[in-house]
Amino acid sequence: MHILNSMYIFYFSAPTCCVNEIFSFIRVRTILPVLFCLITGGVLFSPHPFSLGVVVALLVLLSVFFSFKLLMDGSPKHAFNVGLLLLTAALFSFSCAWLLIMFWLFAYSSNVLSFKAFLASLLGMSVPVLYAVIGFGIAGNELLLLQYVQNSFDLFAVDFHFSLLEILYLIFVGMLLLLAFFDFLLTHSHENIKPRKEFFYLVMLFITTLVLIILSVPDSGMLIWLSVIFGSFLLGRYFSLKNNRFTQVLLSIYFGSSFLLLFFS
Secondary structure, X not given: OHHHHHHHHHHXXXXXXXXXXXHOOOOOOXXXXXXXXXXXXXXXXXXXXXXXXXXXXXXXXXXXXHHHHHHHHOOHHHHHHHHHHHHHHHOOOHHHHHHHHHHHHHHHHOOOOOHHHHHHHHHHHHHXXXXXXXXXXXXXOHHXXXXXXXXXXXXXXXXXXOOHHHHHHHHHHHHHHHHHHHHHHHHHHHOOHHHHHHHHHHHHHHHHHHHHHHHOOOOHXXXXXXXXXXXXXXXXXXXXXXXXXXXXXXXHHHHHHHHXXXXXX
């Protein structure tokens, strides 16, 4: 069962490598983001890795792809795709709608948020909303749709269940993420403008996702996969660019504890 789960999570984690291969926001070629996503996802989600959170994460990751395409050529059609994908993800996890604010900030700071691009994103947002309203209307469940939106603003509704060992593991991974985050803040000014903006966008999405998980909605559990993906980019960058005794020790502890939890917990 562990082998089947690992194969499934590997195929799900593979797009994290493809995104970097296309846009090169990490200066070196690396498979570390895939490994971090594969291993951390395996620890947190085994033996039941598949959930609607997978669908949400893939939709948001695809929206990131089109966000970077917008940065490359400024075509409004990419903004339309971002709005379409994020609002489609919001049908499964309403908190994904808040990620649109991060997209607009990213596009504005990158000087690609033209009036046409902004309207295109709004138009893309309207498509899944229209289908949802029509679908619930045909089913005669308009009140169910309204309750879904209202309940999505409840605070402190998160209810996760982790063992003590998993909590200690998450604390260690959190320390690694903080280390990687501060390293990015200290070193990103030495990188080219385009990859720097792209990676900063990923970092902002990661922070936003964590805030939504901590503070926000009843469906916050669906965002864990998303936080794993964005966190894997952050860890992958740090350990790909830092190769010294200290990082080797940290990686050894990470891999050792991960495999112990994955196969013996």
